[in-house]
Amino acid sequence: xxxxxxxxxxxxxxxxxxxxxxxxxxxxxxxxxxxxxxxxxxxxxxxxxxxxxxxxxxxxxxxxxxxxxxxxxxxxxxxxxxxxxxxxxxxxxxxxxxxxxxxxxxxxxxxxxxxxxxxxxxxxxxxxxxxxxxxxxxxxxxxxxxxxxxxxxxxxxxxxxxxxxxxxxxxxxxxxxxxxxxxxxxxxxxxxxxxxxxxxxxxxxxxxxxxxxxxxxxxxxxxxxxxxxxxxxxxxxxxxxxxxxxxxxxxxxxxxxxxxxxxxxxxxxxxxxxxxxxxxxxxxxxxxxxxxxxxxxxxxxxxxxxxxxxxxxxxxxxxxxxxxxxxxxxxxxxxxxxxxxxxxxxxxxxxxxxxxxxxxxxxxxxxxxxxxxxxxxxxxxxxxxxxxxxxxxxxxxxxxxxxxxxxxxxxxxxxxxxxxxxxxxxxxxxxxxxxxxxxxxxxxxxxxxxxxxxxxxxxxxxxxxxxxxxxxxxxxxxxxxxxxxxxxxxxxxxxxxxxxxxxxxxxxxxxxxxxxxxxxxxxxxxxxxxxxxxxxxxxxxxxxxxxxxxxxxxxxxxxxx
Numbered sequence: 001x002x003x004x005x006x007x008x009x010x011x012x013x014x015x016x017x018x019x020x021x022x023x024x025x026x027x028x029x030x031x032x033x034x035x036x037x038x039x040x041x042x043x044x045x046x047x048x049x050x051x052x053x054x055x056x057x058x059x060x061x062x063x064x065x066x067x068x069x070x071x072x073x074x075x076x077x078x079x080x081x082x083x084x085x086x087x088x089x090x091x092x093x094x095x096x097x098x099x100x101x102x103x104x105x106x107x108x109x110x111x112x113x114x115x116x117x118x119x120x121x122x123x124x125x126x127x128x129x130x131x132x133x134x135x136x137x138x139x140x141x142x143x144x145x146x147x148x149x150x151x152x153x154x155x156x157x158x159x160x161x162x163x164x165x166x167x168x169x170x171x172x173x174x175x176x177x178x179x180x181x182x183x184x185x186x187x188x189x190x191x192x193x194x195x196x197x198x199x200x201x202x203x204x205x206x207x208x209x210x211x212x213x214x215x216x217x218x219x220x221x222x223x224x225x226x227x228x229x230x231x232x233x234x235x236x237x238x239x240x241x242x243x244x245x246x247x248x249x250x251x252x253x254x255x256x257x258x259x260x261x262x263x264x265x266x267x268x269x270x271x272x273x274x275x276x277x278x279x280x281x282x283x284x285x286x287x288x289x290x291x292x293x294x295x296x297x298x299x300x301x302x303x304x305x306x307x308x309x310x311x312x313x314x315x316x317x318x319x320x321x322x323x324x325x326x327x328x329x330x331x332x333x334x335x336x337x338x339x340x341x342x343x344x345x346x347x348x349x350x351x352x353x354x355x356x357x358x359x360x361x362x363x364x365x366x367x368x369x370x371x372x373x374x375x376x377x378x379x380x381x382x383x384x385x386x387x388x389x390x391x392x393x394x395x396x397x398x399x400x401x402x403x404x405x406x407x408x409x410x411x412x413x414x415x416x417x418x419x420x421x422x423x424x425x426x427x428x429x430x431x432x433x434x435x436x437x438x439x440x441x442x443x444x445x446x447x448x449x450x451x452x453x454x455x456x457x458x459x460x461x462x463x464x465x466x467x468x469x470x471x472x473x474x475x476x477x478x479x480x481x482x483x484x485x486x487x488x489x490x491x492x493x494x495x496x497x498x499x500x501x502x503x504x505x506x507x508x509x510x511x512x513x514x515x516x517x518x519x520x521x522x523x524x525x526x527x528x529x530x531x532x533x534x535x536x537x538x539x540x541x542x543x544x545x546x547x548x549x550x551x552x553x554x555x556x557x558x559x560x561x
Contacts, residue, residue: 065370077395086156094251097287118520120253122154162211169231182215204497244282324416359417367409412414
Protein backbone atom coordinates (compact mmCIF):
# COMPACT_ATOMS: atom_id res chain seq x y z
CA UNK A 1 0.00 0.00 0.00
CA UNK A 2 1.12 3.57 -0.70
CA UNK A 3 1.89 5.40 2.57
CA UNK A 4 0.34 8.77 3.41
CA UNK A 5 3.48 10.84 2.81
CA UNK A 6 1.95 14.17 3.94
CA UNK A 7 0.87 12.74 7.32
CA UNK A 8 4.27 11.21 7.82
CA UNK A 9 5.92 14.55 7.02
CA UNK A 10 3.83 16.36 9.64
CA UNK A 11 4.68 13.70 12.22
CA UNK A 12 8.38 14.00 11.55
CA UNK A 13 8.28 17.83 11.75
CA UNK A 14 6.54 17.68 15.15
CA UNK A 15 9.59 16.04 16.65
CA UNK A 16 11.85 18.60 18.28
CA UNK A 17 15.27 18.45 16.63
CA UNK A 18 17.22 19.06 19.89
CA UNK A 19 15.97 15.71 21.17
CA UNK A 20 16.94 13.78 18.05
CA UNK A 21 20.27 12.02 18.54
CA UNK A 22 22.46 11.87 15.44
CA UNK A 23 22.94 8.31 14.16
CA UNK A 24 26.22 6.61 14.93
CA UNK A 25 27.92 4.92 11.97
CA UNK A 26 27.46 1.18 12.26
CA UNK A 27 25.31 1.41 15.43
CA UNK A 28 22.67 -1.29 15.59
CA UNK A 29 23.78 -2.74 12.27
CA UNK A 30 26.64 -4.96 13.33
CA UNK A 31 29.30 -2.78 11.64
CA UNK A 32 29.99 -1.33 8.19
CA UNK A 33 30.18 -4.74 6.48
CA UNK A 34 26.76 -5.68 7.83
CA UNK A 35 25.38 -2.41 6.46
CA UNK A 36 26.90 -3.20 3.06
CA UNK A 37 25.33 -6.65 3.07
CA UNK A 38 22.00 -5.09 3.98
CA UNK A 39 22.32 -2.66 1.05
CA UNK A 40 23.06 -5.52 -1.34
CA UNK A 41 20.04 -7.50 -0.08
CA UNK A 42 17.82 -4.45 -0.36
CA UNK A 43 19.08 -3.77 -3.89
CA UNK A 44 18.28 -7.36 -4.91
CA UNK A 45 14.77 -7.07 -3.47
CA UNK A 46 14.27 -3.72 -5.19
CA UNK A 47 15.30 -5.08 -8.59
CA UNK A 48 13.10 -8.14 -8.10
CA UNK A 49 10.12 -5.80 -7.67
CA UNK A 50 10.94 -4.22 -11.06
CA UNK A 51 11.68 -7.22 -13.30
CA UNK A 52 10.99 -5.41 -16.58
CA UNK A 53 13.37 -2.58 -15.70
CA UNK A 54 16.06 -5.04 -14.57
CA UNK A 55 15.67 -7.21 -17.69
CA UNK A 56 15.87 -4.23 -20.07
CA UNK A 57 18.92 -2.86 -18.28
CA UNK A 58 20.75 -6.19 -18.24
CA UNK A 59 19.95 -6.92 -21.91
CA UNK A 60 21.05 -3.46 -23.04
CA UNK A 61 24.34 -3.74 -21.20
CA UNK A 62 24.87 -7.39 -22.25
CA UNK A 63 24.74 -6.47 -25.94
CA UNK A 64 27.26 -3.68 -25.44
CA UNK A 65 29.61 -5.83 -23.34
CA UNK A 66 29.36 -8.77 -25.80
CA UNK A 67 30.32 -6.61 -28.79
CA UNK A 68 33.13 -4.94 -26.82
CA UNK A 69 34.49 -8.29 -25.59
CA UNK A 70 34.62 -9.84 -29.06
CA UNK A 71 36.24 -6.83 -30.70
CA UNK A 72 38.69 -6.37 -27.83
CA UNK A 73 39.73 -10.02 -28.16
CA UNK A 74 40.57 -9.25 -31.80
CA UNK A 75 42.48 -6.09 -30.88
CA UNK A 76 44.28 -7.86 -28.02
CA UNK A 77 45.35 -10.83 -30.12
CA UNK A 78 46.56 -8.82 -33.13
CA UNK A 79 47.63 -5.39 -31.83
CA UNK A 80 48.35 -5.66 -28.10
CA UNK A 81 50.01 -9.00 -27.47
CA UNK A 82 53.78 -8.67 -27.84
CA UNK A 83 55.65 -10.98 -30.15
CA UNK A 84 56.71 -14.12 -28.21
CA UNK A 85 60.37 -13.51 -28.92
CA UNK A 86 63.23 -12.13 -26.85
CA UNK A 87 63.51 -8.29 -26.84
CA UNK A 88 60.95 -8.02 -29.64
CA UNK A 89 61.38 -4.23 -29.80
CA UNK A 90 64.83 -4.71 -31.35
CA UNK A 91 63.70 -7.12 -34.08
CA UNK A 92 63.18 -5.43 -37.45
CA UNK A 93 62.25 -6.37 -41.00
CA UNK A 94 64.19 -5.05 -44.00
CA UNK A 95 62.98 -4.91 -47.59
CA UNK A 96 64.00 -3.36 -50.85
CA UNK A 97 62.45 -0.19 -52.24
CA UNK A 98 62.02 -0.58 -55.99
CA UNK A 99 61.13 2.72 -57.64
CA UNK A 100 59.67 3.80 -54.29
CA UNK A 101 57.57 0.67 -53.81
CA UNK A 102 58.32 -1.70 -50.93
CA UNK A 103 59.11 -5.25 -52.08
CA UNK A 104 61.02 -8.36 -51.01
CA UNK A 105 64.76 -8.63 -51.35
CA UNK A 106 66.48 -10.78 -53.95
CA UNK A 107 68.71 -13.56 -52.66
CA UNK A 108 72.02 -12.10 -53.98
CA UNK A 109 71.18 -8.68 -52.52
CA UNK A 110 70.33 -10.24 -49.16
CA UNK A 111 73.69 -11.98 -49.02
CA UNK A 112 75.39 -8.63 -49.61
CA UNK A 113 73.27 -7.02 -46.90
CA UNK A 114 74.26 -9.78 -44.47
CA UNK A 115 77.97 -9.43 -45.27
CA UNK A 116 78.13 -5.62 -45.13
CA UNK A 117 75.62 -4.47 -42.49
CA UNK A 118 77.04 -3.73 -39.03
CA UNK A 119 73.86 -2.55 -37.27
CA UNK A 120 72.61 -6.07 -36.58
CA UNK A 121 73.60 -8.78 -34.15
CA UNK A 122 72.08 -11.24 -36.62
CA UNK A 123 70.50 -10.86 -40.05
CA UNK A 124 68.34 -13.72 -41.29
CA UNK A 125 65.74 -14.18 -44.03
CA UNK A 126 62.42 -15.93 -44.45
CA UNK A 127 59.81 -16.59 -47.08
CA UNK A 128 56.32 -17.98 -46.59
CA UNK A 129 54.95 -20.74 -48.82
CA UNK A 130 52.84 -23.88 -48.76
CA UNK A 131 53.97 -27.48 -49.04
CA UNK A 132 52.26 -30.85 -49.49
CA UNK A 133 52.50 -33.40 -46.68
CA UNK A 134 52.23 -37.04 -47.73
CA UNK A 135 52.52 -40.33 -45.88
CA UNK A 136 50.58 -39.31 -42.74
CA UNK A 137 46.91 -39.81 -43.46
CA UNK A 138 45.44 -38.01 -46.45
CA UNK A 139 47.76 -35.67 -48.38
CA UNK A 140 47.23 -32.05 -47.33
CA UNK A 141 48.76 -28.63 -47.66
CA UNK A 142 50.72 -27.06 -44.81
CA UNK A 143 51.84 -23.51 -44.14
CA UNK A 144 55.62 -23.42 -44.17
CA UNK A 145 58.56 -21.03 -44.13
CA UNK A 146 61.88 -21.18 -45.91
CA UNK A 147 64.41 -19.62 -43.55
CA UNK A 148 68.12 -19.10 -43.27
CA UNK A 149 69.86 -21.23 -40.67
CA UNK A 150 70.12 -18.38 -38.12
CA UNK A 151 66.47 -17.26 -38.04
CA UNK A 152 65.63 -18.76 -34.65
CA UNK A 153 68.85 -17.38 -33.17
CA UNK A 154 67.91 -13.96 -34.55
CA UNK A 155 64.50 -14.18 -32.89
CA UNK A 156 65.97 -15.47 -29.63
CA UNK A 157 64.01 -18.75 -29.76
CA UNK A 158 65.34 -22.23 -28.99
CA UNK A 159 63.66 -25.53 -29.88
CA UNK A 160 61.98 -27.23 -26.94
CA UNK A 161 63.08 -30.59 -28.36
CA UNK A 162 65.94 -31.50 -30.66
CA UNK A 163 68.33 -28.96 -32.11
CA UNK A 164 68.43 -25.73 -34.09
CA UNK A 165 69.63 -25.39 -37.68
CA UNK A 166 73.37 -25.12 -38.29
CA UNK A 167 75.16 -23.62 -41.33
CA UNK A 168 75.72 -27.11 -42.80
CA UNK A 169 71.91 -27.58 -43.04
CA UNK A 170 71.58 -24.42 -45.14
CA UNK A 171 73.51 -25.57 -48.19
CA UNK A 172 72.37 -26.76 -51.63
CA UNK A 173 72.37 -30.50 -52.19
CA UNK A 174 72.51 -31.58 -48.52
CA UNK A 175 69.79 -33.83 -47.05
CA UNK A 176 66.78 -31.74 -46.11
CA UNK A 177 65.87 -31.18 -42.46
CA UNK A 178 63.01 -29.33 -40.78
CA UNK A 179 61.92 -27.91 -37.47
CA UNK A 180 58.20 -28.32 -36.82
CA UNK A 181 55.75 -26.33 -34.72
CA UNK A 182 54.49 -27.61 -31.40
CA UNK A 183 51.02 -28.05 -32.91
CA UNK A 184 52.35 -30.14 -35.80
CA UNK A 185 54.38 -32.26 -33.38
CA UNK A 186 51.29 -33.05 -31.30
CA UNK A 187 48.86 -33.37 -34.22
CA UNK A 188 50.93 -35.31 -36.75
CA UNK A 189 53.68 -36.94 -34.68
CA UNK A 190 51.60 -37.86 -31.63
CA UNK A 191 53.55 -35.60 -29.28
CA UNK A 192 56.19 -38.31 -29.00
CA UNK A 193 59.87 -37.54 -28.41
CA UNK A 194 60.56 -40.26 -30.95
CA UNK A 195 59.29 -37.76 -33.53
CA UNK A 196 62.78 -36.24 -33.48
CA UNK A 197 64.64 -37.96 -36.29
CA UNK A 198 61.47 -39.07 -38.05
CA UNK A 199 61.41 -38.68 -41.83
CA UNK A 200 58.31 -37.05 -43.35
CA UNK A 201 57.54 -36.46 -47.02
CA UNK A 202 57.08 -32.88 -48.21
CA UNK A 203 56.42 -32.42 -51.92
CA UNK A 204 57.78 -35.93 -52.57
CA UNK A 205 61.05 -35.04 -50.85
CA UNK A 206 62.12 -36.86 -47.66
CA UNK A 207 62.69 -34.40 -44.81
CA UNK A 208 64.10 -35.29 -41.38
CA UNK A 209 62.55 -33.63 -38.33
CA UNK A 210 65.38 -32.30 -36.15
CA UNK A 211 63.52 -30.07 -33.69
CA UNK A 212 60.20 -28.95 -32.18
CA UNK A 213 59.41 -25.31 -31.45
CA UNK A 214 57.91 -24.13 -28.12
CA UNK A 215 54.13 -24.01 -27.97
CA UNK A 216 54.20 -20.24 -27.39
CA UNK A 217 56.22 -19.49 -30.53
CA UNK A 218 54.37 -17.77 -33.33
CA UNK A 219 55.20 -14.68 -35.34
CA UNK A 220 53.14 -13.97 -38.43
CA UNK A 221 50.90 -16.93 -39.13
CA UNK A 222 50.52 -20.42 -37.77
CA UNK A 223 53.24 -22.13 -39.79
CA UNK A 224 53.76 -25.88 -39.33
CA UNK A 225 57.15 -26.43 -40.98
CA UNK A 226 60.41 -24.46 -41.08
CA UNK A 227 63.22 -25.61 -43.37
CA UNK A 228 66.48 -24.05 -44.59
CA UNK A 229 66.28 -21.83 -47.65
CA UNK A 230 69.75 -22.78 -48.90
CA UNK A 231 68.52 -26.23 -49.95
CA UNK A 232 66.57 -24.60 -52.76
CA UNK A 233 69.26 -22.28 -54.12
CA UNK A 234 70.50 -24.56 -56.87
CA UNK A 235 71.00 -24.19 -60.64
CA UNK A 236 67.77 -26.18 -61.00
CA UNK A 237 65.93 -23.22 -59.37
CA UNK A 238 67.34 -20.23 -61.29
CA UNK A 239 64.62 -17.88 -60.08
CA UNK A 240 66.42 -17.64 -56.74
CA UNK A 241 69.75 -16.71 -58.29
CA UNK A 242 68.74 -13.59 -60.21
CA UNK A 243 69.67 -10.34 -58.48
CA UNK A 244 66.68 -8.62 -60.05
CA UNK A 245 64.20 -11.37 -59.16
CA UNK A 246 62.02 -10.66 -56.11
CA UNK A 247 60.00 -13.60 -54.86
CA UNK A 248 58.77 -12.64 -51.40
CA UNK A 249 62.00 -12.99 -49.40
CA UNK A 250 62.32 -10.60 -46.44
CA UNK A 251 65.27 -9.92 -44.13
CA UNK A 252 64.78 -10.24 -40.36
CA UNK A 253 67.37 -8.54 -38.17
CA UNK A 254 68.09 -7.98 -34.49
CA UNK A 255 69.55 -4.55 -33.82
CA UNK A 256 72.66 -4.24 -31.71
CA UNK A 257 72.14 -2.42 -28.38
CA UNK A 258 74.14 0.52 -29.76
CA UNK A 259 72.11 0.74 -32.98
CA UNK A 260 68.82 2.56 -33.53
CA UNK A 261 66.16 2.20 -36.18
CA UNK A 262 67.30 5.44 -37.80
CA UNK A 263 70.97 4.40 -37.91
CA UNK A 264 70.02 0.97 -39.34
CA UNK A 265 67.94 2.63 -42.05
CA UNK A 266 70.79 4.99 -42.93
CA UNK A 267 73.26 2.10 -43.19
CA UNK A 268 70.93 -0.03 -45.34
CA UNK A 269 70.30 2.90 -47.72
CA UNK A 270 74.05 3.35 -48.00
CA UNK A 271 74.53 -0.34 -48.84
CA UNK A 272 71.73 -0.11 -51.42
CA UNK A 273 73.57 2.78 -53.11
CA UNK A 274 76.75 0.71 -53.23
CA UNK A 275 74.87 -2.17 -54.86
CA UNK A 276 73.27 0.24 -57.32
CA UNK A 277 76.73 1.32 -58.48
CA UNK A 278 78.04 -2.25 -58.59
CA UNK A 279 75.01 -3.77 -60.35
CA UNK A 280 73.28 -1.00 -62.33
CA UNK A 281 71.59 -3.53 -64.64
CA UNK A 282 69.46 -4.85 -61.76
CA UNK A 283 69.69 -2.39 -58.86
CA UNK A 284 69.29 1.03 -60.47
CA UNK A 285 66.62 2.96 -58.60
CA UNK A 286 66.57 0.46 -55.71
CA UNK A 287 66.93 1.38 -52.06
CA UNK A 288 66.13 -0.27 -48.73
CA UNK A 289 63.85 0.32 -45.75
CA UNK A 290 63.96 -1.04 -42.19
CA UNK A 291 60.87 -1.15 -39.99
CA UNK A 292 59.99 -2.81 -36.67
CA UNK A 293 58.77 -6.33 -37.34
CA UNK A 294 55.68 -5.91 -35.18
CA UNK A 295 54.63 -2.75 -37.06
CA UNK A 296 55.00 -4.52 -40.39
CA UNK A 297 52.85 -7.44 -39.26
CA UNK A 298 49.97 -5.32 -37.95
CA UNK A 299 50.16 -2.29 -40.24
CA UNK A 300 47.38 -3.46 -42.56
CA UNK A 301 45.06 -4.49 -39.72
CA UNK A 302 45.58 -1.58 -37.30
CA UNK A 303 43.31 1.05 -38.98
CA UNK A 304 40.42 -1.37 -39.39
CA UNK A 305 40.68 -2.67 -35.83
CA UNK A 306 40.89 0.80 -34.30
CA UNK A 307 37.81 1.92 -36.24
CA UNK A 308 35.98 -1.21 -35.12
CA UNK A 309 37.03 -0.67 -31.50
CA UNK A 310 35.88 2.94 -31.66
CA UNK A 311 32.52 1.83 -33.03
CA UNK A 312 31.85 -0.68 -30.24
CA UNK A 313 33.09 1.86 -27.66
CA UNK A 314 30.48 4.30 -28.97
CA UNK A 315 27.89 1.53 -28.84
CA UNK A 316 28.81 0.79 -25.22
CA UNK A 317 28.58 4.49 -24.36
CA UNK A 318 25.10 4.58 -25.89
CA UNK A 319 24.15 1.63 -23.68
CA UNK A 320 25.57 3.45 -20.63
CA UNK A 321 23.71 6.65 -21.42
CA UNK A 322 20.51 4.70 -22.01
CA UNK A 323 20.88 2.96 -18.64
CA UNK A 324 21.68 6.24 -16.92
CA UNK A 325 18.42 7.64 -18.30
CA UNK A 326 16.51 4.60 -17.04
CA UNK A 327 18.08 4.93 -13.60
CA UNK A 328 17.35 8.66 -13.44
CA UNK A 329 13.73 8.06 -14.37
CA UNK A 330 13.54 5.35 -11.73
CA UNK A 331 15.25 7.59 -9.18
CA UNK A 332 12.71 10.35 -9.88
CA UNK A 333 9.94 7.96 -8.89
CA UNK A 334 11.81 7.09 -5.69
CA UNK A 335 12.55 10.64 -4.49
CA UNK A 336 10.05 10.50 -1.62
CA UNK A 337 11.36 7.10 -0.56
CA UNK A 338 14.87 8.57 -0.36
CA UNK A 339 13.51 11.62 1.49
CA UNK A 340 11.97 9.39 4.16
CA UNK A 341 15.30 7.59 4.56
CA UNK A 342 17.08 10.95 4.90
CA UNK A 343 14.55 12.11 7.50
CA UNK A 344 15.01 8.90 9.45
CA UNK A 345 18.73 9.62 9.74
CA UNK A 346 20.27 7.99 6.69
CA UNK A 347 23.41 9.78 5.58
CA UNK A 348 23.74 11.06 2.03
CA UNK A 349 26.70 8.79 1.33
CA UNK A 350 24.63 5.78 2.48
CA UNK A 351 21.87 6.59 -0.01
CA UNK A 352 24.44 7.15 -2.76
CA UNK A 353 26.03 3.80 -1.90
CA UNK A 354 22.62 2.12 -2.10
CA UNK A 355 22.02 3.53 -5.58
CA UNK A 356 25.51 2.63 -6.75
CA UNK A 357 25.11 -0.92 -5.47
CA UNK A 358 21.93 -1.29 -7.51
CA UNK A 359 23.67 -0.04 -10.65
CA UNK A 360 26.69 -2.28 -9.96
CA UNK A 361 24.43 -5.31 -9.58
CA UNK A 362 22.89 -4.49 -12.95
CA UNK A 363 26.32 -4.03 -14.53
CA UNK A 364 27.67 -7.28 -13.08
CA UNK A 365 24.63 -9.20 -14.30
CA UNK A 366 24.83 -7.48 -17.70
CA UNK A 367 28.57 -8.13 -17.90
CA UNK A 368 28.11 -11.82 -17.10
CA UNK A 369 25.38 -12.12 -19.72
CA UNK A 370 27.54 -10.20 -22.20
CA UNK A 371 30.50 -12.55 -21.68
CA UNK A 372 28.20 -15.55 -22.23
CA UNK A 373 26.95 -13.98 -25.48
CA UNK A 374 30.52 -13.18 -26.55
CA UNK A 375 31.73 -16.74 -25.97
CA UNK A 376 28.69 -18.14 -27.79
CA UNK A 377 29.17 -15.87 -30.80
CA UNK A 378 32.97 -15.82 -30.92
CA UNK A 379 33.41 -18.58 -33.49
CA UNK A 380 30.75 -17.11 -35.77
CA UNK A 381 32.50 -13.74 -35.62
CA UNK A 382 35.94 -15.23 -36.28
CA UNK A 383 34.56 -16.97 -39.37
CA UNK A 384 34.17 -13.47 -40.87
CA UNK A 385 37.84 -12.57 -40.28
CA UNK A 386 40.14 -13.30 -43.25
CA UNK A 387 42.15 -16.43 -42.39
CA UNK A 388 45.36 -14.97 -43.84
CA UNK A 389 45.23 -12.03 -41.43
CA UNK A 390 48.59 -11.95 -39.57
CA UNK A 391 48.42 -13.07 -35.90
CA UNK A 392 44.72 -13.95 -36.21
CA UNK A 393 45.49 -17.37 -34.70
CA UNK A 394 46.39 -15.58 -31.45
CA UNK A 395 42.87 -14.18 -31.07
CA UNK A 396 41.00 -15.89 -28.24
CA UNK A 397 38.75 -15.09 -25.31
CA UNK A 398 41.13 -15.88 -22.47
CA UNK A 399 41.74 -14.59 -18.96
CA UNK A 400 43.14 -11.27 -20.25
CA UNK A 401 39.97 -10.59 -22.24
CA UNK A 402 37.71 -11.73 -19.40
CA UNK A 403 39.48 -9.43 -16.93
CA UNK A 404 39.08 -6.56 -19.39
CA UNK A 405 35.35 -7.33 -19.75
CA UNK A 406 34.93 -7.46 -15.97
CA UNK A 407 36.66 -4.10 -15.55
CA UNK A 408 34.52 -2.57 -18.30
CA UNK A 409 31.35 -3.95 -16.67
CA UNK A 410 32.21 -2.49 -13.27
CA UNK A 411 33.32 0.81 -14.80
CA UNK A 412 30.07 1.13 -16.74
CA UNK A 413 28.12 0.39 -13.57
CA UNK A 414 29.87 3.24 -11.80
CA UNK A 415 29.53 5.48 -14.85
CA UNK A 416 25.80 5.16 -15.44
CA UNK A 417 24.99 4.94 -11.72
CA UNK A 418 26.97 7.97 -10.53
CA UNK A 419 24.59 10.77 -11.56
CA UNK A 420 21.44 9.11 -10.14
CA UNK A 421 23.31 8.35 -6.93
CA UNK A 422 24.45 11.95 -6.49
CA UNK A 423 20.98 13.33 -7.15
CA UNK A 424 19.38 10.86 -4.73
CA UNK A 425 21.94 11.70 -2.02
CA UNK A 426 21.68 15.49 -2.28
CA UNK A 427 17.88 15.90 -2.30
CA UNK A 428 16.25 17.86 0.55
CA UNK A 429 13.99 15.74 2.71
CA UNK A 430 11.12 18.01 3.88
CA UNK A 431 10.11 19.55 0.50
CA UNK A 432 10.11 16.11 -1.07
CA UNK A 433 7.93 14.67 1.70
CA UNK A 434 5.36 17.49 1.43
CA UNK A 435 5.03 17.11 -2.34
CA UNK A 436 3.02 14.40 -4.06
CA UNK A 437 3.99 15.44 -7.59
CA UNK A 438 7.08 16.62 -9.47
CA UNK A 439 9.57 18.28 -7.18
CA UNK A 440 12.57 20.46 -7.85
CA UNK A 441 14.83 17.41 -7.62
CA UNK A 442 12.64 15.54 -10.12
CA UNK A 443 12.77 18.55 -12.43
CA UNK A 444 16.55 18.62 -12.16
CA UNK A 445 16.56 14.89 -12.91
CA UNK A 446 14.46 15.52 -15.99
CA UNK A 447 16.95 18.15 -17.15
CA UNK A 448 19.86 15.77 -16.70
CA UNK A 449 17.96 13.10 -18.61
CA UNK A 450 17.43 15.51 -21.50
CA UNK A 451 21.18 16.18 -21.64
CA UNK A 452 21.89 12.44 -21.63
CA UNK A 453 19.28 11.93 -24.33
CA UNK A 454 21.01 14.50 -26.55
CA UNK A 455 24.35 12.76 -25.96
CA UNK A 456 22.81 9.39 -26.82
CA UNK A 457 21.33 10.73 -30.05
CA UNK A 458 24.67 12.34 -30.97
CA UNK A 459 26.59 9.11 -30.43
CA UNK A 460 24.01 7.14 -32.38
CA UNK A 461 24.21 9.67 -35.21
CA UNK A 462 27.99 9.18 -35.42
CA UNK A 463 27.55 5.40 -35.61
CA UNK A 464 24.77 5.56 -38.18
CA UNK A 465 26.72 8.02 -40.34
CA UNK A 466 29.85 5.84 -40.15
CA UNK A 467 27.86 2.71 -41.00
CA UNK A 468 26.19 4.51 -43.91
CA UNK A 469 29.54 5.63 -45.32
CA UNK A 470 30.92 2.11 -44.94
CA UNK A 471 27.93 0.65 -46.80
CA UNK A 472 28.35 3.23 -49.53
CA UNK A 473 32.05 2.33 -49.84
CA UNK A 474 31.20 -1.37 -50.06
CA UNK A 475 28.58 -0.64 -52.71
CA UNK A 476 31.10 1.38 -54.74
CA UNK A 477 33.66 -1.43 -54.50
CA UNK A 478 31.14 -4.04 -55.59
CA UNK A 479 30.05 -1.85 -58.51
CA UNK A 480 33.58 -1.53 -59.96
CA UNK A 481 33.78 -2.96 -63.47
CA UNK A 482 36.64 -5.48 -63.26
CA UNK A 483 36.42 -6.36 -66.94
CA UNK A 484 35.28 -9.92 -66.29
CA UNK A 485 32.29 -11.66 -64.75
CA UNK A 486 32.86 -13.34 -61.39
CA UNK A 487 29.33 -14.71 -61.04
CA UNK A 488 29.25 -18.49 -60.54
CA UNK A 489 33.07 -18.61 -60.58
CA UNK A 490 34.89 -20.59 -57.88
CA UNK A 491 38.59 -21.22 -57.37
CA UNK A 492 40.83 -23.74 -55.63
CA UNK A 493 44.57 -23.80 -55.05
CA UNK A 494 47.06 -26.66 -55.13
CA UNK A 495 50.77 -27.26 -55.55
CA UNK A 496 52.32 -29.97 -57.68
CA UNK A 497 55.45 -31.56 -56.28
CA UNK A 498 58.84 -31.48 -57.99
CA UNK A 499 58.42 -34.98 -59.37
CA UNK A 500 56.16 -33.38 -61.98
CA UNK A 501 58.42 -32.20 -64.78
CA UNK A 502 57.04 -30.06 -67.60
CA UNK A 503 55.64 -33.05 -69.53
CA UNK A 504 54.01 -34.65 -66.49
CA UNK A 505 52.68 -31.30 -65.32
CA UNK A 506 50.90 -30.63 -68.62
CA UNK A 507 49.53 -34.17 -68.68
CA UNK A 508 48.18 -33.75 -65.15
CA UNK A 509 46.53 -30.42 -65.99
CA UNK A 510 44.92 -31.79 -69.14
CA UNK A 511 43.55 -34.84 -67.33
CA UNK A 512 42.30 -32.72 -64.41
CA UNK A 513 40.57 -30.25 -66.73
CA UNK A 514 38.75 -33.05 -68.55
CA UNK A 515 37.47 -34.51 -65.28
CA UNK A 516 36.49 -31.12 -63.83
CA UNK A 517 34.60 -30.14 -66.97
CA UNK A 518 32.73 -33.46 -66.81
CA UNK A 519 31.31 -32.59 -63.36
CA UNK A 520 27.57 -31.82 -63.69
CA UNK A 521 26.95 -28.08 -63.49
CA UNK A 522 30.47 -27.06 -64.51
CA UNK A 523 30.42 -24.92 -67.67
CA UNK A 524 34.17 -24.52 -68.07
CA UNK A 525 37.46 -24.76 -66.21
CA UNK A 526 40.99 -23.42 -66.53
CA UNK A 527 44.29 -23.25 -64.67
CA UNK A 528 46.56 -20.32 -63.85
CA UNK A 529 49.87 -20.14 -62.05
CA UNK A 530 48.46 -17.62 -59.55
CA UNK A 531 45.36 -15.48 -59.43
CA UNK A 532 46.26 -11.83 -60.00
CA UNK A 533 43.15 -10.74 -58.10
CA UNK A 534 44.56 -12.45 -55.02
CA UNK A 535 47.83 -10.51 -55.20
CA UNK A 536 51.25 -11.69 -56.25
CA UNK A 537 54.75 -11.60 -54.83
CA UNK A 538 56.18 -11.99 -58.33
CA UNK A 539 56.96 -8.96 -60.43
CA UNK A 540 59.31 -8.05 -63.23
CA UNK A 541 60.45 -5.13 -65.30
CA UNK A 542 59.31 -5.12 -68.91
CA UNK A 543 60.42 -3.50 -72.17
CA UNK A 544 58.14 -2.59 -75.06
CA UNK A 545 59.36 -3.96 -78.37
CA UNK A 546 60.01 -1.39 -81.04
CA UNK A 547 60.37 1.50 -78.59
CA UNK A 548 63.51 3.09 -77.09
CA UNK A 549 64.68 1.31 -73.95
CA UNK A 550 64.63 3.75 -71.00
CA UNK A 551 67.22 3.76 -68.24
CA UNK A 552 67.02 1.02 -65.62
CA UNK A 553 65.71 3.49 -63.09
CA UNK A 554 62.77 4.37 -65.36
CA UNK A 555 61.83 0.86 -66.48
CA UNK A 556 58.21 -0.02 -65.59
CA UNK A 557 57.42 -3.06 -63.44
CA UNK A 558 54.34 -5.22 -63.22
CA UNK A 559 53.10 -8.24 -61.31
CA UNK A 560 52.89 -11.23 -63.60
CA UNK A 561 50.98 -14.48 -63.60
